[in-house]
Amino acid sequence: MKKINIIPLVMGFCLCINIALSSDKPQWAQSGVCQEPDCAVGEASLKEGEMSALARALKELRLSLGVNIQAEYNENTDNNGETKADSHLKLYTSMQNLGYKILDKYQDNSRIYIKIQYDPNKKVIQNEVIPEFDTIKSLEKLCKDNQLDGYYCVSLGRKYQNGENGLAKNIDFALKYFDKGCKMGTLEGCLFAGKISDSARKSKEYFTKACDGGLGSACFEQSLLEDEITDKRDLLIKGCSGKDALSCAFAGEIYQKGLAHVQTNTSLANTYYSKSCLLDKNGDGCVLLWQSQQDWQEIQKLCDTNNAKACAITGDENNNIDLLEKSAMLDSALGYYFLARAKDSTQKMMLLEKSCALGLNGDFTKGCEELGDMYQTDDVQKVQYYSKACNTLFYEESACEKLYEIDPSQCQNEEICLKIKKQKELQQAQANEQAKREQEELRSYKVKTESHSQLSKIGAFIEMGMPVLRPNLPQLMKESSSKVGFNLKVGFEIRGKNPKFSPFVAPYMGYTRITLMDDDELEELDAPYYYNGDGMNVGMFNVGSYIGVRMGTLRAYGIIDYLVPVSSLSIDNPIDNMLGYGFGVMLDIGLRIGFQYISYDVSYYGGRVRREWYGDGGFELDRSQTYKSKNNAFMVFIGIGI
Incomplete structure (x- = not known):
């Protein structure tokens, strides 16, 4: 029984059910996103309390505004003599001098939600910007206090990573502080540590911790490290739940294209696109949402906000090289690909290499193909690039087909490669079946041919003979002497293979020349003078056939022969046609010797011999009427046959 992976179905179902059952919850609480400017939402469990929800909202607001930490470290000593951070600093230190007001609150059976908005009128110190930490040492003290948020460690790590505040760039120190911030519970520390760690295993551990803690962008980063496409899919869906806009956009593409063993679901895809667009109004989710609705004007607007994908799509749609170059400058795999198609061959490979490199961590791998x-x-190079385009979540099916043709073992995308394998096996089975049918047809044809060849054999022959004819043309002359002519025949024969006794048929064609009247006979027709003395000679074309039996070397057969004049070798020819029937016998020992008798029905014209005054003689035919007569011919011949 075929196994069905129900995880994506359950996730999608839960997404829809959650929306349906939360209709009484405000939209801002459901999505964690508010529509007002400079606004943020925080949530906490009832056990954590309202202050935790407020602290998280303040943290989100700080991140959205890009406000740096602007606080000095203050220490107080409690009644037990322990040094602790001031309680206000502990909760709000990262928000010092950041004015805000609470817009709304919502509480259900398990969670508390608070929506706040930046309000500069509520700053602690008006019209004054508190400077950065006086020294890095102050920031280090904040990082050492384990009761504080690990954000300070993360901030210190960022300064080492970027070389700020007079610090030299030091990735090792940056990783150290990111790691500590991660251990103190600041999920951003886990995310940043995962990004700069040179150990794939450690990076995965960092991303997993941050993702499990609800940081959606960490789920996205973790998905890039997974090999199994189903794991990638589940992490992107989880990242979307963690409010990562790009994860939502990619999850939408999965359902739109039916990838990673899920059924195509355009409605669910648009749900993910909409959520992505809500989280990032200028992000790729909005591009994909407008693209699905073919709203090119909205995509153009997103390009104006420097969305790389939007510029690539708009540039390709309008053949606008400037927009494609803008998209490429914004590091769009799609932009580099479209630009490669528009540029000349000298730049094409370089542009495709950039498209391929960027697309492997994105949703576009056509450049690799x-x-x-x-x-x-x-x-070798083909396999390298086809593998990149095939063995990934957002694969190119045509690349997988090409890869499978070269080396099936390198086609490792279980979703598509198994499909290709089955198609190839089906095609091979069909080809084998076709070859089998053709072999059967060939075998049957050979059997029929051999059977036919066992019954018959085809040969050819040529014969030369001397026919003897006594013309009987009573309308021209009373009687005539026997005349000797010449006959040549060529033909083929179909005969049985039994040499002792077999039938045969032999159609032929030939040429016959014969004298109808000599000079003496012409003179008797009142022709005292005839200029060339050749008599009346005619050439005739004849066709016919032998039908008979072969008995060893002896043959006996019937003859049908038809002759028509083709030339007058002397004077006008009175013969219209001759049709004859007869018989023949021959001895066939390779060399053929034989005798034939044929009785002809002759159709001829009447006429008379005339003499022109200038000495030319001729025969003046009367073609108004034809006459019939019987004429008998005998012929001996010699020939060869194969």
């Missing part, structure tokens, strides 16, 4: 296409004779 086309790089493979460019290596026409190098299968």
Whole structure:
């Protein structure tokens, strides 16, 4: 029984059910996003209390405004003599001098939600910007206090990572402080540590911790490290639940294209696009949402806000090189790909390489496939690039097909490669079946041919003979002497293979020349003078056939022969046609010797011999009427046959 992965179905179902059952909850509480400017939402469990929800809202507001930490570290000693951070500093230190007001609150059976908005009129110190920490040492003290948020450690790590406040860049120190911030519960520390760690295993651990803690962007980063496409899919869906706009956009593409073993679901895809767009109004989710609705004007607006994907789509749609170059400058895999198609061949490979490199961590790998296409004779390079385009979540099916043709073992995307394998097996089975049918047809044809060839054999022959004819043309002359002519025949024969006794048929064609009247006979027709003395000679074309039996070397057969004049070798020819029937016998020992008798029905014209005054003689035919007569011919011949 085929296994069905129900995880994505359950997730999608839960997403829809959650929306349906939360209709009484305000939209801002459901989505964690508020529509007002400079606004943030925080939530906490009832056990954590309202202050925790407020602190989280303040933290989100600080991040959205890009406000740096602006606080000095103050220590107080409690009644037990322990040094602790001031309680106000402990809760709000990262928000010092950040005025805010509470817009709304909501509480259900398990959670508390608070919506706040930046209000500069409520700053602690008006019209004064508190400077950065006086020294890095002050920030280090904040990082050491384990009762504080690990954000201070993360901030110190960022300064080392970027070389700020006079610090030299030091990735090792940055990782140290990110790690500490992560351990203190600041999920951003886990995210940043995962990004700069040179250990894939450690990076995955950092991302997992941050993702499990609800930081959606960490789920996205973790998805890039997973090999299984189903794990990638689940992490992107989880990242969307953690309010990461890009995760929502990618999750939407998964359902739109039916990837990672889920059924195509356009409605659910648009739900994810909408959530992504709500989280980032200028992000890729909005581009994909407007693209699904073919709203090119909205996509153009997103390009104006420097969305790389929007510029790539708009540039390609309008053949606008400037927009494609803008998209490429914004590091869009799609933009580099479209630009490669528009540029000349000298730049194409470089542009496709950039598209391929960027697309592997995104949703577009066509550039990798086309790089493979460019290596026409190098299968190693082909496999390298086709593998990149195929063995990923957002794969190119055509790249997988090309990869499978070269090396099936390298096609490792279980979703599509198994499908291709089944298609190839089906095609091979069909080809084998077709070949089998053709072999059967060929075998049947051979059997029929052999059976036919066992019954018959085809040969050819040529014969030369001397026919003897006594013309009987009573309307021209009373009687005539026998005349000797010449006959040549060529033909083929179909005969049985039994040499002792077999039938045969032999159609032929030939040429016959014969004298109808000599000079003496012409003179008797009142022709005292005839200029050339050749008599009346005619050439005739004849066709016919032998039908008979072969008995060893002896043959006996019937003859049908038809002759028509083709030339007058001397004077006008009175013969219209001759049709004859007869018989023949021959001895066939390779050399053929035989005798034939044929009785002809002759159709001829009447006429008389005339003499012109200038000495030319001729025969003046009367073609108004034809006459019939019987004429008998005998012929001996010699020939060869194969």
